[in-house]
Amino acid sequence: MSSDITPPVAREKTTGLHVGEAAPGVAKADPIIVVDGVRRTFGGLTAVDVAHLEIPRGAITALIGPNGAGKTTLFNLLTGFDKPDAGTWVFDGKSLSGVPAYKVARMGQVRTFQLTKALGLLTVLENMKLGAKGQVGERFWQSLFPFFWRKQDEKIEERAFELLKKFKLDGKSEDFAASLSGGQRKLLEMARALMSEPTLVMLDEPMAGVNPALTQSLLEHILNLKDEGMTVLFVEHDMHMVRHIADWVVVMAEGRVVAEGDPVTVMKNPAVIDAYLGAHQELDLGVVTGRYAAADADPTTDAAASGATDVDVIEEEASEESK
Template identity: 65%
Template sequence: MAADSAPAGGTTGPASATAAGRLAGTPPEPGVRKPDPLLVMDRVTRAFGGLVAVHVEHLEVQRGAITALIGPNGAGKTTLFNVVSGFDRADDGRWSFDGKPLTGRPAHRVARSGLVRTFQLTRTLPRLTVLENMLLAVPGQRGERLLPALLRPLWGGQERDARDRAEELLDRFRLTRVRDDYAGTLSGGQRKLLELARALMSRPAMLLLDEPMAGVNPALVQSLLGHITRLRDEGLTVCFVEHDMDVVMGISDWVAVMADGRLVAEGPPHTIGRNPAVVDAYLGRRHDEPEVTGEEE
């Protein structure tokens, strides 16, 4: 794991400097309190039979920053995302978003509160066009209810605003030329862009991105990185799961590390690779012990 190198890029803009500045002086300790947390989790536990997939005592995500959640396979990262975003239930614990309780709320209510997530395997609707996929993500559409649907003046303006927003985002993510194509015909990278653009239709305050670079070609990775850092620079809070350490080191303001369901380390990206708990999580606790070839003399 080449995690000792300094950030490669994406963390030098004014907003990034502000995010890093706010986190400056924050001790690199698991469960440390942040200056201005947006998402706060306490004693969140999720077990499947006898396997405890998540047992996080305390974790805070700093507002306006990019936080990477990393760890070996099976560490519990996606399960934690699923619980917090309402796609799975916790066995214990509580969490809040922007100071308001979010524990146990279903996914649609979590999204309406301003916390939106994407998935490692994209969930586009293949038999709808790209534009239709975008418009489906608009919350509280009055025209979806039977009686208001009969009176277009009640919802026509909202629909025009939604379409304008969708067109703006499709242009931003360079998907305008495929706006009328079925989502099922898009490449894997284009589906990633569509899912990210669709997540922004509700104007969220925070995005949870589950392996946004998985299955994406290198050229498109750079495009996605640019979009994510730009979103942070515009004030959006981002927390993402990722295995590519170059990506993590390149765009993160803060890194949290999980292993065996627990939070084992936190800190700025340039310090994480030197943290013994992180090395232990990836390489095992006995990785640095000398090989014993015989009895000591």
């Protein structure tokens, strides 16, 4: 795969997305999703309690937050896979309350899953073709007579091959999806989602368990989605990636939205540092613990600060926090 990597090109971030000061629930210039008072409880636990949230159209929005913050639950609620106890949410001007998941997908809001769902005993090509919308051959009576759907199926196949080529999976089109590696399955799931020509792509941890080279190409794919006019909302824990591609960041903690803003500002927000990033995000722990010299520190971290920090101080803070 190493020959496939194109060096990352700096792309301009989309700005001017919000109206007024960037605070939780800030209004957007052109929102694609508007969430109001959505609550979901599991027994006594409130998993999601979002008072107001708008997702900007035509931009890449990252949803971050500690484990258990309710990110995936919010994803499930927005896509109709789960039903909230209260609240309304609107996609593209249409209310989605009570709309089943398959209808949400047909409206152009497509998602992927945190645990990749490649359809193992279907071939890669079949997986792709399954993603296409409005297939005549998927209706029962028409499916019995190939002349109704053969032409459309050929067109879908062509489009599938184009996408597979983009995702470097075209050589595997006849293999079972179960034979793909974990990273390739992530690519396949994303490519399959794109077969439905969505307007909003929701990716749940697209980079989890993917090696750095593949991450690089996935990042490019996600940026390309924006170039093609799609809106992207993704959950991710990798802060480098969030900084690199997100135009807007929404931070959740304990079910609520605690901060919003562009990546640079949000990551300096003390509430975000407390709830999620930790106070020593800029430090290279390898240098702090003395495993290697400050000169060898990760270039994205603050080498001087790492060298000057005493490991005992951090450990003390950590033990205090856990009290």
